[in-house]
Amino acid sequence: MNQKGEVLISRIYRDDIPRGMANAFRLEVLASRYTRSPIKTIDSTSFMYIYVCGMYVVAVARQNVDACMAYGVLYRLIEIFKSYFDGKFDETVIHSNFVLAYELLDEVIDFGYPQNCSKDALRLYITQAKASLKDDDDTKGLKRIKEITIQTTGVTNWRAQGIKYSKNEIYIDVVESLNILMNGDGNILRSDISGQVMMKCLLSGMPECKFGINDKIVLAKDPKVGINNSKKYGIVIDDVAFHQCVKLGKFDTDRTISFVPPDGEFELMRYRTTDNITIPFKVLPMIKEVGRSRIEASITVKSCFDSKLFGLNVSIKIPLPKNTATCKIMCTNGRAKYIPEQDAIVWRVRRFPGDAEYTIRAEVGLMATTTIEKKTWSRPPITLEFQVPMFAASSFQVRFLKVVEKANYNSVKWVRYLTKAGNYNVRI
Secondary structure, rough: OOOOOOOOOOOOOOOOOOOOOOHHHHHHOOOOOOOOOEEEEEEOOOEEEEOOOEEEEEEEEEEOOOOHHHHHHHHHHHHHHHOOOOHHHHHHHHHHHHHHHHHHHHHHEOOOOOOOOOOOOOOOOOOOOOOOOOOOOOHHHHHHHHHHHHHHHHEEEEEOOOOOOOOOEEEEEEEEEEEEEOOOOEEEEEEEEEEEEEEEEEEEOOOOOEEOOOOOHHHOOOOOHHHHHHHHOOOOOOOEEOOEEEEEEHHHHEEEEOOOOOOOEEEEEEEOOOOOOOEEEEEEEEEEEEEOOEEEEEEEEOOOOOOEEEEEEEEEEOOOOEEEEEEEEEEEEEEEEHHHOEEEEEEEEEEEEEEEEEEEEEEEEEOOOOOOOOOOOOOEEEEEEEEEEEOOOOOOOOOEEEEOOOOOOOOOOEEEEEEEEEEEEEEE
């Protein structure tokens, strides 16, 4: 539905859901200003909905269904639609591609049960070009249909048979977003890391991949490492979510990640950790209010990673009061500018070397305000944005990476690390 309550596309899989239920949802949910829950029950009918891009995506059920599964299907549907519609998902796109949207709904769900939510498997036989599966040669067409059926219903429906590459390569990118809150003395008040392991597999055949991480539990059992070193170099993962190709039993027993990878790029896992975090930048602010008309600011930023590494596109946003009139800035490196629309100085350093220290100083003149207009400056925190290649703030490390395939070919393996800023705030 759109915001007006007009049904854009609708698919009813069972007879117990009448078409008039759309009117009930429109009146009880859209017309109500006090609805806060994402689940609404009306006359024994449950409406589970998501609001995205100005539209409501709604799942309707009269039975006792698993709400988490229903929402999982809704979010997966949105991902599938975006993958088919060039990353877009709005009312205009749905109107322009409603035939394709109905075709996808019929393949993803059958009689109310989720059947196939894999984007890669759906693309084998549902395309924007509407190409026919049947070739000029009936034998080739039937063979193609059989291959698709085997993949979509088989054990590894995320990977097709007969993939061949002249050069077999596998890439692993460990991308970590650092969320941190520090006080003015540089002490950490709150910190956590949200990480992703992205993979790009260009491997022939049906390979079995296996890699291990520096899990603290595994390192403690290794006599070469020992308990003391495991505390220093190991990582404790608080939460983890894997791609469907990962064998969860193997991870539970020996903490190794074993899988048959999909072809091309995909997200292998997500994780979250709050232990043993190394901060890449330390900020020491000194903000002094001189009377009512002037502020003196001195901000020092230190890089805490190895001198061989570099921080890229470092941006430090230093807030100022709304009644700022003049701003004189001096910085030892990079470029800084006062931006009135943001009420802040934005200091940008394109390349910040490791084990370095840069300082910015500013003299700020304030406009006089009346007693009614005058408010105490709330002193918002300084925020940072950055990227540090080949640096993992959580000390996450890929210890080994193996590729086994019956053809016994040699594969080229690449592992890269990147730490970037999530919510990186420093109080002043």
